[in-house]
Amino acid sequence: MNENNVLKVNSLTVGYTWKPVLWEIDFEIPQGKIVGVVGPNGAGKSTLLKSVMGVVPVTNGSVGIFGQPLDEVRKRVSYVPQRESVDWDFPASVFDVVMMGRYGRLGLLSRPRKADKEVVLDCLEKVGMADFAKRQISQLSGGQQQRVFIARALAQQADLYLLDEPFAGVDAATEETIIRLLRKMSEENKTLVVVHHDLQSVKKYFDWVIMLNVDLVAYGPTETVFTEENIKKTYGGKLTFLSDDGNMIADLYTIQEK
Amino acid sequence: MMQVLIDFFSFSDPNIRYVVLGSMLLAASSAIVGVFIVLKKKALIGDAVSHSVLPGICAAFLFAGSKNIPLMIVGAFISGWLAIVMIDFITRHSKIKKDAAISIILTVFFGLGIVMLTYIQHNGYASQSGLESFIFGNAAALIGNDVIVFSVIAVVLVVIVIAFFKEFTLMAFDEPYAKTLGLPVSRLELLLTTLTVLAVVTGITAVGVVLMAAMLITPAAAARFWSDNIRKIVVISACFGAFSGLAGAFISYMAPAMPTGPWMVVASSCIAFFSFFFAPGRGSVSLWWRKRQHITDLNRRVG
Numbered sequence: 001m002n003e004n005n006v007l008k009v010n011s012l013t014v015g016y017t018w019k020p021v022l023w024e025i026d027f028e029i030p031q032g033k034i035v036g037v038v039g040p041n042g043a044g045k046s047t048l049l050k051s052v053m054g055v056v057p058v059t060n061g062s063v064g065i066f067g068q069p070l071d072e073v074r075k076r077v078s079y080v081p082q083r084e085s086v087d088w089d090f091p092a093s094v095f096d097v098v099m100m101g102r103y104g105r106l107g108l109l110s111r112p113r114k115a116d117k118e119v120v121l122d123c124l125e126k127v128g129m130a131d132f133a134k135r136q137i138s139q140l141s142g143g144q145q146q147r148v149f150i151a152r153a154l155a156q157q158a159d160l161y162l163l164d165e166p167f168a169g170v171d172a173a174t175e176e177t178i179i180r181l182l183r184k185m186s187e188e189n190k191t192l193v194v195v196h197h198d199l200q201s202v203k204k205y206f207d208w209v210i211m212l213n214v215d216l217v218a219y220g221p222t223e224t225v226f227t228e229e230n231i232k233k234t235y236g237g238k239l240t241f242l243s244d245d246g247n248m249i250a251d252l253y254t255i256q257e258k
Numbered sequence: 259m260m261q262v263l264i265d266f267f268s269f270s271d272p273n274i275r276y277v278v279l280g281s282m283l284l285a286a287s288s289a290i291v292g293v294f295i296v297l298k299k300k301a302l303i304g305d306a307v308s309h310s311v312l313p314g315i316c317a318a319f320l321f322a323g324s325k326n327i328p329l330m331i332v333g334a335f336i337s338g339w340l341a342i343v344m345i346d347f348i349t350r351h352s353k354i355k356k357d358a359a360i361s362i363i364l365t366v367f368f369g370l371g372i373v374m375l376t377y378i379q380h381n382g383y384a385s386q387s388g389l390e391s392f393i394f395g396n397a398a399a400l401i402g403n404d405v406i407v408f409s410v411i412a413v414v415l416v417v418i419v420i421a422f423f424k425e426f427t428l429m430a431f432d433e434p435y436a437k438t439l440g441l442p443v444s445r446l447e448l449l450l451t452t453l454t455v456l457a458v459v460t461g462i463t464a465v466g467v468v469l470m471a472a473m474l475i476t477p478a479a480a481a482r483f484w485s486d487n488i489r490k491i492v493v494i495s496a497c498f499g500a501f502s503g504l505a506g507a508f509i510s511y512m513a514p515a516m517p518t519g520p521w522m523v524v525a526s527s528c529i530a531f532f533s534f535f536f537a538p539g540r541g542s543v544s545l546w547w548r549k550r551q552h553i554t555d556l557n558r559r560v561g
Contacts, residue, residue: 053438074440086432090297091488100428104439109421136486156439 005067005190006031006160007052013050014044020214021047025061027210027219032189034182035223036196038204040235043213045195046082053079065160070157075104078158080149082165086189088137094148095133098123101155123154128177143174150178161185167201202226207225213258266511273401274511279415280400281464281503285522287412287479288457288470289499290419292494295452296478297430301471302357303342306364307451308458308470310341312371312392315462319389320377327407331459338455341367371467395466395519397507408460415453415460419492426450427488438525464506465519472523473499480530502526 014022022044029035037045050056052063054070065073078101093141099240101123124130127147132140140148145165153161165173182192186207193210196202202209202222209226211217211234218230268277295304314337318330341363350361378389391399400408419426425446428436437443454474461470481495506522535543 050434055434055437073438076439077438079435079438081432081435085434089298090431091482091486091491092431094486096427096488097431100424100431100435103424103428103441104437106424108425108441111424138486152435244466 005064007193008064008067009052010062010064012048012051013059013061014047014056017060020059022051022212023215025212025216027216029191029193029208031191032152032186033207034186034192034194034205035208035210036194036202037210037212038196038199038234039204039212039217043234045212046164048210048212049079049164049193049195052162053077055079068178075156076159078153078161080153080157080161080163080166083142083145083149083168088140088145090137092137093133094124094129094135094137094140095120097148098151098155101152115148119155119157120151126154126181127151127161142173143170146170147177148172148215150181158190161193163192165195165197167196167198208234262512266508273398274346276402276405276505277397277400277511278406278507281397281507281518282500283409283412283558284457284460285473285477285499285503285506285526286496287415288369288461288473289481289495290416290492291450291457292474292476292478292497292499293481293488294419294430295454295474296425296482297488301475301479302360303345304454304458304474305471306345306367307338307454308462308467308474309364309463310367310371311335311455311458312337312368312467313337313374316371316378316389317376317393320374325389327404331411331456334459334462335452337367338458342451368467391466391517393466393468394463394517395435395462395464395469395522397464397510397518398514399463404463408463411456411460415456418449418453422446422449423489424439434518461539461555465522466517469519469523472526473502476523476530477502477527480526480533483533483540498526498529502506502529526552 005028009025009027009242012025013020025048037048039045047056051058052070053201056150063070067078070077099112099116102119104111106112106116121130121133124133127150129144129147129151130149130237132144137145137148150163150166153163166178166184170178182194182205194206196205203226206222208220209222209232210219211225212237213234217234218225264280265271266274269278292304295301310336314333314335315330316333317337318333319325321333322329345356345359345363348354348362349356354362375389375393425436425497428439428441429443429446429450433443434445457474458467458470461473477495477498478491480498481491484494485491498556502522502525505525506518509521510516510518533541535541538544
């Protein structure tokens, strides 16, 4: 398999109405990397993941996963939506939700088997939620909800994972658990694409980075691409708007060094 | 009174048997479908569908010239489905929001239905048509073959819900995710819509179009108070529905002037009110009690 072919996006354009949300995006992601997707609000980060997963219709361009169209490789791709996208007051247990990750493999009309249950328990173990299997999802904290969603994605046993803001509003312990898990997965040659909005941790967390603001600003290895110039280009007006002296970027770096 | 009870519950009269069985079955099956409608937060859509099947039923009657149940089901299905498509179209292609679109379509279809119904009644069909009972329902109109047709539909509904239980559950919880798994989401959505329309159609003779939505939504909403497990909620909802059906049929048996539908709704609403206040765990009394305990506990620790 071509190493650079885990995810290949070709002049991808998405527009909900007339205004494009993503414009002519091109990039390729190699196997086994943890890739951050960064950009300001409304840059199209979530839309990028959703259009790769076929949830949002694509206006133009194409997406190849492992060199094939999505429908051929569904079982090898897994998606973690934003935590707030669902109603956590739904009558289900943690176990029930993680089992949903098996539904694609199970197919219509068939019931979960013993092997599926073992996979589910194993995935809960990996995110440190094994003791919560029977817990109602309405009783979970934000960090626990996020871990449940990640466990559900793990239960798909995929090779490519797309995660939409898994670090948003979670406690430090959960953030640590998640990043450790992601690193372990990348060691097993899984590829991870993570929408992220905390610029300070980008260098610490990601091997690669995709910088997005409707247009693609840059993509590639973090150390070469995540430069002050590219950050300015991505966040541009919005950061100078926030800081009078235009030193927001410098401020960010000093915070990071502390 | 006692004699009436004995007569009723001995089911020796085949008519009572039909009416009671029919009412319970249709109420239970719509209550089961209703669980998914409530969890998807589409209760208003259920209301819109139940009102908008009326023109379809009337059109089927005009076409056949008599009460032809299979044709009416087809008619009801077409107009109910058309209503949903139009609501969707309006929401997508205009500035009108969903709630307004639902209200517009509901009233347009229901108004049209009433106009057609009035036309039918003023053209000599009225006496033998029995169509007027479609507004508020009359379980006594459930006779012989109709009951068999409706029962078959009710059983089919329940079987389909059981067969697609995991898919319907997932779609109610997280539809985009279901799509990423490669599940045929739009076809399953169509299936659930079809089930909704079928549930409405089976209920319409006994409950009537005006109140049919209550039989979809109320038992399910009440059942939600009693459990956090969707499988149990479905069973509880079905029981609440069946009980309401029985109560409605019984009351209209005792007082034949009483319409069945409204009494079924009254019964299921009583259950819902009771659940709202007294269900353990989620009911307001229980919530209030726990809050009070918590506060006294805090006060004790602080003081």
